Amino acid sequence: MRFALLTALLLILLGGLLHIAAGLPFGNPPVTDMDDYFIRHGQEQTGANNIVTSVVFDYRAFDTLGEATVLFTAVLGVGMMFRKLKPGEEYEND
């Protein structure tokens, strides 16, 4: 009984969400000068055929440096969490 009620509730929720999503406008992104510039000058200026890579590693390379630093810091955090205990050190349970 509870399972059936829960399933019906979920189905109604799903239907409502799909109804809302079906009414959203989709597929008409505004055209900007930036896209045209990258597509027309990207290959000539960077020599890379992959426009995405030329944006990520050339026009916005400083952002990628930040991304690499974030990964480095994340690994550092995991290393601190999984470190070996010093002799005589106890786990903190609080």
Add this chain to the structure above:
Amino acid sequence: MKMTKIVRSTANTFAPFCLIFGLYVVVHGHLSPGGGFQGGAVMATGAALLLVAHSYQDIISLIRQNTMKLCETIGLLMFITAGLSALTTGGAFLRNWMAHNGGAFATPVAFGANPGVLASAGLIPILNIAVGIEVLGGLTVILLYMLSGVKEQEL
């Protein structure tokens, strides 16, 4: 914990192909979809395959923690050094100075759809390789840290 012989043999067979495919994605980052982050993740998947199939004690001699830490650090330092090298030519930090100086990675590329040349795009392949090394080292180190805490038990 060791898995069965079937799983271990499959992992041994597929891990080198994983590494080669990851290397391909990294090196061709400026020509085809992919790049440093994606290719590094594929290479780390090859290491993860070996780690999961074999026991931690058996694989620690092949995939060393210190080597992977070194990989990660070298990748990030290589990225920063490549960025700083642009300053010596009078450009801004991370400027793509190698693309047009007629040197090693400076093959000009025609406009439009074409297969492209591997030795083009200047600084981009170097940055791709740096990020690939860093992601390989970082993800493998995370896996090694997590597996080192698992208690070994024989089935």
